[in-house]
Amino acid sequence: MSAISRCGCGIDIHAHVVPASFPLYMGATVPADWPSMADAKPCHKHVMMAGRVYRTVSDRCWDVGKRVADMAEMGLSLQAISPMPELLSYWMAAGPANDLLRYINDQMAEMIAHSEGRLVGLGAVPLQDIDRAITELHRLKHELGFAGIEIGSNINGKPLGSPDFEGFFAEVAKLDMAVFVHALRPCGMDRLVGPAQLQQVLAYPSDVGLAAASVITSNLLLRHPRLRIAFSHGGGTLASLLPRLQEGYQVFPVLQESILESPSQQARRLYYDALVYDDPTLLHLIAKFGETQIMLGTDYPFAFHDRTPVTRAASAISDETTRDLVVSANAKRFLGIGEHVAQ
Amino acid sequence: MSAISRCGCGIDIHAHVVPASFPLYMGATVPADWPSMADAKPCHKHVMMAGRVYRTVSDRCWDVGKRVADMAEMGLSLQAISPMPELLSYWMAAGPANDLLRYINDQMAEMIAHSEGRLVGLGAVPLQDIDRAITELHRLKHELGFAGIEIGSNINGKPLGSPDFEGFFAEVAKLDMAVFVHALRPCGMDRLVGPAQLQQVLAYPSDVGLAAASVITSNLLLRHPRLRIAFSHGGGTLASLLPRLQEGYQVFPVLQESILESPSQQARRLYYDALVYDDPTLLHLIAKFGETQIMLGTDYPFAFHDRTPVTRAASAISDETTRDLVVSANAKRFLGIGEHVAQ
Numbered sequence: 001m002s003a004i005s006r007c008g009c010g011i012d013i014h015a016h017v018v019p020a021s022f023p024l025y026m027g028a029t030v031p032a033d034w035p036s037m038a039d040a041k042p043c044h045k046h047v048m049m050a051g052r053v054y055r056t057v058s059d060r061c062w063d064v065g066k067r068v069a070d071m072a073e074m075g076l077s078l079q080a081i082s083p084m085p086e087l088l089s090y091w092m093a094a095g096p097a098n099d100l101l102r103y104i105n106d107q108m109a110e111m112i113a114h115s116e117g118r119l120v121g122l123g124a125v126p127l128q129d130i131d132r133a134i135t136e137l138h139r140l141k142h143e144l145g146f147a148g149i150e151i152g153s154n155i156n157g158k159p160l161g162s163p164d165f166e167g168f169f170a171e172v173a174k175l176d177m178a179v180f181v182h183a184l185r186p187c188g189m190d191r192l193v194g195p196a197q198l199q200q201v202l203a204y205p206s207d208v209g210l211a212a213a214s215v216i217t218s219n220l221l222l223r224h225p226r227l228r229i230a231f232s233h234g235g236g237t238l239a240s241l242l243p244r245l246q247e248g249y250q251v252f253p254v255l256q257e258s259i260l261e262s263p264s265q266q267a268r269r270l271y272y273d274a275l276v277y278d279d280p281t282l283l284h285l286i287a288k289f290g291e292t293q294i295m296l297g298t299d300y301p302f303a304f305h306d307r308t309p310v311t312r313a314a315s316a317i318s319d320e321t322t323r324d325l326v327v328s329a330n331a332k333r334f335l336g337i338g339e340h341v342a343q
Numbered sequence: 344m345s346a347i348s349r350c351g352c353g354i355d356i357h358a359h360v361v362p363a364s365f366p367l368y369m370g371a372t373v374p375a376d377w378p379s380m381a382d383a384k385p386c387h388k389h390v391m392m393a394g395r396v397y398r399t400v401s402d403r404c405w406d407v408g409k410r411v412a413d414m415a416e417m418g419l420s421l422q423a424i425s426p427m428p429e430l431l432s433y434w435m436a437a438g439p440a441n442d443l444l445r446y447i448n449d450q451m452a453e454m455i456a457h458s459e460g461r462l463v464g465l466g467a468v469p470l471q472d473i474d475r476a477i478t479e480l481h482r483l484k485h486e487l488g489f490a491g492i493e494i495g496s497n498i499n500g501k502p503l504g505s506p507d508f509e510g511f512f513a514e515v516a517k518l519d520m521a522v523f524v525h526a527l528r529p530c531g532m533d534r535l536v537g538p539a540q541l542q543q544v545l546a547y548p549s550d551v552g553l554a555a556a557s558v559i560t561s562n563l564l565l566r567h568p569r570l571r572i573a574f575s576h577g578g579g580t581l582a583s584l585l586p587r588l589q590e591g592y593q594v595f596p597v598l599q600e601s602i603l604e605s606p607s608q609q610a611r612r613l614y615y616d617a618l619v620y621d622d623p624t625l626l627h628l629i630a631k632f633g634e635t636q637i638m639l640g641t642d643y644p645f646a647f648h649d650r651t652p653v654t655r656a657a658s659a660i661s662d663e664t665t666r667d668l669v670v671s672a673n674a675k676r677f678l679g680i681g682e683h684v685a686q
Contacts, residue, residue: 154534161536188530191497191553193504194560194601201591201598202556202584206549209580210534213545217537233587237552237580241545243621244576248544251647255544258537278586284627304594 010310011078011331012071013122013180014232014273014297018047018061018084019107022100031096033089047084054086060301062107064114067301071118074298075310077328080335081108082122082150084302085184090156094129101126101136109144120335121146122180127155127168134171141175147335148178148228153186153204153211153236160211161218173224178334182232183208200304209237212270213245219260221269228334230271232297234285242267242288264288271334273297274326275306279316291322295331351415353653354674355422356465356523357575357616357640361390361404361430362450365443374435377443390427397429403644405450407457410644414461417641418653420671423678424451425465425493427645428527433499437472444469444479452487463678464489465523470498470511477514484518490678491521491571496529496547496554496579503554504561516567521677525575526551543647552580555613556588562603564612571677573614575640577628585610585631607631614677616640617669618649622659634665638674 025034035054038046046053060066061084071079083104089097101124112119123140125133140146149172151160158164160181172179183200186207192198212231221227231238245263249255259266268290275297276282286294296313299305306312310327317323332338368377378397381389389396403409404427414422426447432440444467455462466483468476483489492515494503501507503524515522526543529550535541555574564570574581588606592598602609611633618640619625629637639656642648649655653670660666675681 157533159534159536187534188549188553190500191502191530191550191557192560193502193557195595195597197591197595197598198556198560201588201595202553202560205584205587206531206553206580207534209583210531210545210549213541214534214536217535217541217545234583237549237583240552240577240580240583240624241548243619243624244548245544247620248540248647252538252540252544254538255540276586277590280627280630281583281586284623287623304591 008072008075008077009328010074010076010296011080011328011335012076012298012300012309013080013230013295013331013334014275015079015081015300016061016084016302017081017108017111018057018087019104020059020062023103025096027096031092033092034096034100035087049086055084057084058301062111064111064119068115068118070300074307078118078120079300080120080122080147080180080331081111082180082182083108083124085150085152085182088124088150088152088184089126090128090152094126094132097126097128098132098136105136105140105144105146120337122148122150122178125149125151127151127165130165130168133168137171137175137177141177146177147337148180150180150182152184153181153207154184159214161214161220169220169224169227173227176226176336178336179227179229180232181208181211181229183236205233205236207236208233209235209241212236212238213241215270216245216263216266217259219266221266222260225269228271228336230273230295230334232273232275234274234276234281235270235272235289238267239285239288268293271295271330274309274313275299277306282313282316286317286322286326291325292330294326295334296327351418351420352671353417353419353639354671354678355414355417355419355641355643355652356573356638356674356677357618358422358424358643359404359427359645360424360451360454361400361427362447363402363405366446368439370439374439376432376435377439378430392429398427400427401644405454407454407462411458411461413643417650421461421463422643423463423465423490423523423674424454425523425525426451426467428493428495428525431467431493431495431527432469433471433495437469437475440469440471441475441479448479448483448487448489463680465491465493465521468492468494470494470508473507473511476511480514480518480520484520489520490680491523493523493525495527496524496550497527502557504557504563512563512567512570516570519569519679521679522570522572523575524551524554524572526579548576548579551576551578552584555579555581555610556584558613559588559606559609560602562609564609565603568612571614571679573616573638573677575616575618577617577619577624578613578615578632581610582628582631611636614638614673617652617656618642620649625656625659629660629665629669634668635673637669638677639670
């Protein structure tokens with residue numbers, strides 16, 4: 001354990017980026033959610049959307065030097081960066097959204113270029129317009145050299161297992177790119193009682209769990225077995241849903257007919273981050289989803305991020321082989337980078 | 344294990360009832376969802392609502408003799424019966440809903456009277472009208488001798504932790520009645536991809552998890568520490584949500600201020616059924632929620648019910664004390680019936 005915690009060999013697949021600034025929108029009508037940055041306390045800026053502060057973020061969102069220094073402290077050799085999810089802008093008209101996401105992807109490419117190999121990219125594509133999304137996907141792969149993309153747990157309320165995204169996922173599989181699914185504008189908001197933070201604490205994992213379930217019930221991975229999809233926050237609530245989905249599959253003939261491989265097996269085709277803040281829960285996920293499917297994730301640099309991902313995994317997981325898989329080997333396979341590990 | 348599986352000593356807190364028939368509505372306008380029964384295959388009837396078959400159910404929904412015989416097969420000495428959740432009718436005008444629920448409660452009382460002590464009642468109250476709900480609550484307690492009530496995981500979309508229900512829960516606590524929370528008209532329906540059965544398989548546990556979380560974030564059990572609330576389907580997704588809620592509580596000052604006892608501790612004040620169809624998941628729930636808080640639940644007599652609740656618990660739980668708690672002692676305490684076990 002002490003060796004692994006000192007080695008600086010961890011790979012974090014869940015870390016976010018906000019550019020230091022946004023261009024003014026050049027079109028005729030500025031979209032309501034077009035973001036801008038406003039000064040805040042030292043080393044911080046307000047992300048402004050629709051005339052309000054959406055979130056106040058630290059300069060670690062865009063400062064590569066500070067990020068790389070923090071990574072060393074956290075025991076990380078590599079981080080896959082993705083946009084702050086709200087920037088995915090699926091609700092914006094496709095034209096301006098495409099402009100915005102291209103800008104963000106270019107900013108991420110700049111960060112990666114200055115990271116001396118410490119960062120790889122999970123870019124953004126405008127999924128409200130599949131053709132534009134596929135065009136940007138190709139640019140991410142062939143021009144910017146990104147490892148994959150980040151997508152929301154739903155696209156304007158549509159589940160990821162919807163047939164609407166079939167062509168898009170086929171293209172992702174063809175291009176051999178990784179997909180990181182992050183919670184976004186979740187369902188169940190009217191079920192919360194308390195401060196606004198409960199959105200990310202409770203509704204986010206609920207939406208991610210249903211997203212993963214929709215990928216299973218739609219057999220997406222059976223049609224595209226090489227597709228690599230990872231779910232944030234340990235798959236959210238999927239671990240709680242899965243035994244009941246498995247039982248339903250065994251009990252209801254209509255589910256037996258429509259789900260073409262058992263949910264428990266399909267769940268082992270998906271990837272998950274280890275961001276669950278609890279050792280017994282992490283071990284439960286490893287047992288349920290497989291030791292080859294779990295990877296470090298931190299949510300860096302937001303307030304709610306895990307500052308000790310490697311030591312946490314090292315102390316939770318006693319089996320050395322499993323620990324190595326979770327700390328780095330699974331992420332290499334997911335991201336499609338060197339030293340592939342056989343599945 | 345063999346001793347406990349033969350003893351017929353299990354108590355099932357999650358089992359449903361549909362009356363054999365419903366009266367015609369006597370008012371001026373029949374509410375759209377007023378139920379009726381139509382003939383189906385032998386020993387079955389269609390429950391008709393809004394002119395359509397809501398569900399086809401077996402006569403085990405109302406036949407006490409068959410139920411008691413099945414209970415013996417299942418190793419159960421006692422069953423707490425509650426209405427098929429859709430009958431709770433929160434969306435109906437309060438007047439006719441009150442008439443309907445009084446009728447259902449009276450039918451349940453008849454079943455209990457004919458059960459030779461094998462059944463106890465978890466009745467229905469019209470929560471769309473708190474005054475009427477409290478009136479019926481008193482009738483359930485003082486006239487019908489019920490152990491408690493069944494309520495939905497939301498009341499017309501309102502979470503259980505809403506201040507709107509404060510007065511009602513205060514009255515429940517005062518009357519020392521048990522509350523069984525069952526999934527009903529869940530959120531997240533637009534996130535499902537596949538047959539209609541996915542509502543009960545995936546959306547039900549999601550809604551129950553958020554319902555339990557709202558009870559925690561609203562500190563309901565701190566204001567009414569003697570309130571006994573049980574959540575169906577093992578608390579749904581709560582086990583997945585809880586570590587993140589606990590971490591959020593530790594990280595966000597605003598959650599630290601609004602949640603008055605840690606979520607992990609509050610979760611141990613709630614009860615849960617063991618209806619999760621998976622031994623490792625059941626053991627995980629026992630570890631997270633406490634061995635004093637989990638009870639058998641079967642969903643009898645619906646298609647998706649657990650036919651071997653006692654042997655399942657007996658084979659999953661190696662510790663004899665814990666097994667006795669889960670099989671019967673916790674349910675006695677929850678239902679407020681003899682042989683109380685110290686908490």
